[in-house]
Amino acid sequence: MPLILHLGAVDLTRCRFAISPLCQTHEALRMLRRPARHGYHHAWLRRLRRTLAGLDLSPLWLFVSRVGGYTPDFLGAPPDEPYPSIEDELARMRATDPALARVEMVRSLAGTPGLAESPQGRAALDDPAQAVRRLADLTELAWHALIAPDWPRHRAVLAADIAHRSREAADGGLDALLAGLHPGIGWAGHRLTLSMYRDHADAQLPDGRGILLMPSVFVWPDVVSGFARAARQRQRLVLDLTDVQLVSAAARRTLRIATDHLAHEPLAVVAATPSIRGVLEQSNLAGIRLYDTLADALASPPRPSPTRNEPTASGTGRTPAEAGNLPREVFGLRAKARSSGLIGIAQGILIERYDLPDPPAAFALLREASQNLNVPLRVLASAVITAPPPQTTRKWFTGRTTHAAPPAAALLHTYGVDASDRRRVLTSALDEAVALSDADAGELHLTDLAQDDALVLEEHQGLDAPYWDQVSLVTEPPPVCAQAQRRGEAVTVVDVAESPDLSAHPAGRALLEAGSHAVHSRPLTTADGRCTGTLTLHRDPTGAWLTGEQERALGTLAAEVAAWRSWYRRAVVLDALEYLHQHRGTVLTQDER
16 A cells, blocks of 8 residues: 555645755655665766765765665754754754664664674664764764855756746645655545655654755655654643552552653653652652643643752643743744744745746745735735736736725724724734723634635734644634634524533633633625625633623724725735835845845
8 A cells, every 4th residue: 555644734734845855865864865866966976076085984874774674854954044054964963862863773774684783783772872973973074075065056946946846836725736646646635645665654644744845866767765753743631640549569660660761851741630740759750740621631732840849830741931932932923833834835936037046045035025015024925925926027917006095994094094004903902902891801713714714813812822733723613713614604602611612622622721711703804795804703701791791892893903904905915025026036045145
């Protein structure tokens, strides 16, 4: 059975590109070990014959087999950003945890009988920290000898490939992009089928990890595929002892043996009862971290265990100073990750359209237009992806001279807000909604055409980061905002706990944990019936609380915000596209300034 990667709606919104010097070095080394692939690189190999003869890469060859098999992930880990430097990637490689490196080296050596018992194999496994340093040094040597002299040309080829595929995505959507990746890759029904590989138990599920596409000058005509395991995605492995009444000495010994090597990234253990918690605390197990509830364990990112004397915030597994800041940091990082895919696709479109030299030049152009017209970078990137191509070399929109005046909205007059100031308009709208409805909290979403009209969280008040994280990008119900969008009318949930679908959803559970029990959401509908977003309000007590007068006032406010959004798209965003088009040849990258 072929390898099948399952991609959900959120995965597709996180489809992104990257160019990795480290991965190119890794693939060049793999190519050198596999003569069947040499024919495509004869000229390059002839030119480097003397260089190769002087390189001793034998410690690397230990983990790069001639006949395929698993190569340790840390030797060529996919990057966390679109265009990393080789220095940053090598630093990340050198920072690989020795325990994780050892696990990967054991798996790699197991592919060749007897290799793990060889003197070289035993040396690497006995001192994985030294092995990581040695392999990183050799990889750096290989980079300078094999890749660096030709890197500008390689990078240009890779950037051109990304630009071409970004254009495919812009013209035909993600379906066109994924269906055209390779003759041996099929795309249908949210499943990416790789016929050249066998299915694997760890293959990707539709869990929001996304998909990273990296072109390579050394892989063609083959395809290399990988899928991040939970440990590499920073997902928690949790041992839930909630219903356990007794932990024997034998169980504690087993737990110590199984977790001692995890002090760098402890196993989360839920010890709900004081007696179990006390026993485990007295056992001084360095490889576990205790939590009061399963929700606390899942909400906390992995981090080293505290020392015995380090104070922790009760139930959170964090020090008191960290307890308030960490959820917001995680929320911010996830929000940034969600927008990076759109920006990367927009960069690719601009590179191809304007023959820009590289991704940094495309980003500089986006940033210049964003700053001059005060349009968020994410919003501008979405417009680049969804707008039709420029009509002439001089003007993007030839029939457009001046745009209409902003709508005469009471909201803009009352708050004295400039209609082109997107953030102030949205903040004022949410302030007004919360005030006139006597709500305890509120949120405002706008649709994003580049993400199939998914709801993107723009403003929020009250509640906390775990909830906002669940509704920062909403593609379908049961979140109440998605219900209102789908129905095209206001939706009220009088008791979240009594709504089976919502209470079982992470967003509903986060609401209940925050003490919010009633929700009202209203679509932002234009005069011609298009939903451009939602306005959602929360109350702590259960029950319907809005009066008829309040509902009518919210309806008027929602219509005003929808009319403003329509004007902003046609006026300010198109102005930003026009600015970008007319300044395409004048923006310099940071390196050129």
